[in-house]
Amino acid sequence: MAGFSQHVSAFVDMAMVAHPSVTLLIDLSDGDGILHSARDRHGPGHGSFVVGLAPGDLRVAGRVGVCLQIRLEPAVAAAVLGPSAGLGGRVESFEDVWGRDAERVQDRLRAAGSWDERFAVAADILRRRTADRRPVDPEVAHTWRTTLAGRGRVRVDGLAEEVGWSRKRLSARFHAQLGITPKRAARLVRFDHAAHLLAAGLAPASVAFESGYVDQSHLHREVKAFTGLTPTAVAGAPWLAIDDVAWPGSSPARPVSSTASAGSAGSASRRMARPGRAWNRGRTAWTDAH
Numbered sequence: 001m002a003g004f005s006q007h008v009s010a011f012v013d014m015a016m017v018a019h020p021s022v023t024l025l026i027d028l029s030d031g032d033g034i035l036h037s038a039r040d041r042h043g044p045g046h047g048s049f050v051v052g053l054a055p056g057d058l059r060v061a062g063r064v065g066v067c068l069q070i071r072l073e074p075a076v077a078a079a080v081l082g083p084s085a086g087l088g089g090r091v092e093s094f095e096d097v098w099g100r101d102a103e104r105v106q107d108r109l110r111a112a113g114s115w116d117e118r119f120a121v122a123a124d125i126l127r128r129r130t131a132d133r134r135p136v137d138p139e140v141a142h143t144w145r146t147t148l149a150g151r152g153r154v155r156v157d158g159l160a161e162e163v164g165w166s167r168k169r170l171s172a173r174f175h176a177q178l179g180i181t182p183k184r185a186a187r188l189v190r191f192d193h194a195a196h197l198l199a200a201g202l203a204p205a206s207v208a209f210e211s212g213y214v215d216q217s218h219l220h221r222e223v224k225a226f227t228g229l230t231p232t233a234v235a236g237a238p239w240l241a242i243d244d245v246a247w248p249g250s251s252p253a254r255p256v257s258s259t260a261s262a263g264s265a266g267s268a269s270r271r272m273a274r275p276g277r278a279w280n281r282g283r284t285a286w287t288d289a290h
Contacts, residue, residue, distance in 0.1 A: 003068050004246070011061070011062070012061060013061040014238040016036075016051065017239055018056075021072055021077070022074060023071050024050050024069070025051070025068075025069050026094065028110050029065035029067065034062050035061045037058070047093065048094035048106060049093055050091070050094055052090045053089060054226060056228060057228030070126075072126075073144070074178040074179075075135070078133075079134075081097055082133070094106070136177045137177065139164075140173055142163055143174060143182055144185065147159070151212075152192075152193065154186055156171070156186070159182060187222065188226070190213075191226045194213070194219060195223070195234050199236075199241055201235075204219060207219060219231060
């Protein structure tokens with residue numbers, strides 16, 4: 001979980017980069033709150049929403065004051081949200097996915113007096129949702145964990161052999177329970193690793209090599225397919241740039257340049273952000289990340 005608070009009322013418009021998790025973005029703001037739009041969606045959505053695996057070109061906008069972001073491992077998401085947890089790469093309103101209790105959940109989170117209290121409330125709500133739900137097949141969970149540990153550089157045939165299933169059965173069960181095929185899951189995990197290397201300042205050619213792409217053109221095509229952006233745009237995407245602050249330990253270390261100016265508005269500002277804070281690349285004011 002990560003909580004975000006914007007101190008100054010300013011309009012935000014930024015890309016959310018695909019991540020190998022199902023993401024809940026709970027809008028706790030007063031007023032208009034969050035607008036979100038994604039490829040193949042008719043018109044923007046409003047308020048809290050759920051992002052499935054590999055949603056494509058996704059943007060959030062609006063005068064966002066406070067929001068809670070929860071990332072659920074796909075196997076956990078299946079237990080929390082049901083068999084449609086992967087959402088087939090779609091973006092849906094929180095109410096549509098969560099059900100009739102959605103408004104009460106958001107009211108409880110808004111009423112919390114601190115971020116620690118919000119996190120505790122959210123953890124309790126998630127725990128209760130999983131109490132009576134059947135977990136995914138152990139073979140499916142193992143396949144996901146192995147894919148994640150291998151940073152997407154895995155072969156589906158090898159994964160099927162590990163769990164003792166045919167490739168066809170593994171693909172069918174994996175897709176039915178997580179909403180994505182094992183092959184596309186591997187592509188998503190590999191892309192995520194590459195995206196964080198780009199955000200850390202590595203050159204695209206180096207990122208392509210480190211992530212196991214055939215060449216830089218291959219990397220470019222995959223980045224475009226998952227985000228609608230170029231590698232350069234992904235490297236500067238505000239939502240990705242604050243990942244290492246909001247989610248400590250989840251991102252590669254950002255290289256520090258001895259020639260960077262402390263007054264520049266780009267990567268140097270992000271490197272100099274004190275713990276618990278993140279700079280949204282000049283688009284917004286300082287934003288708390290808890």
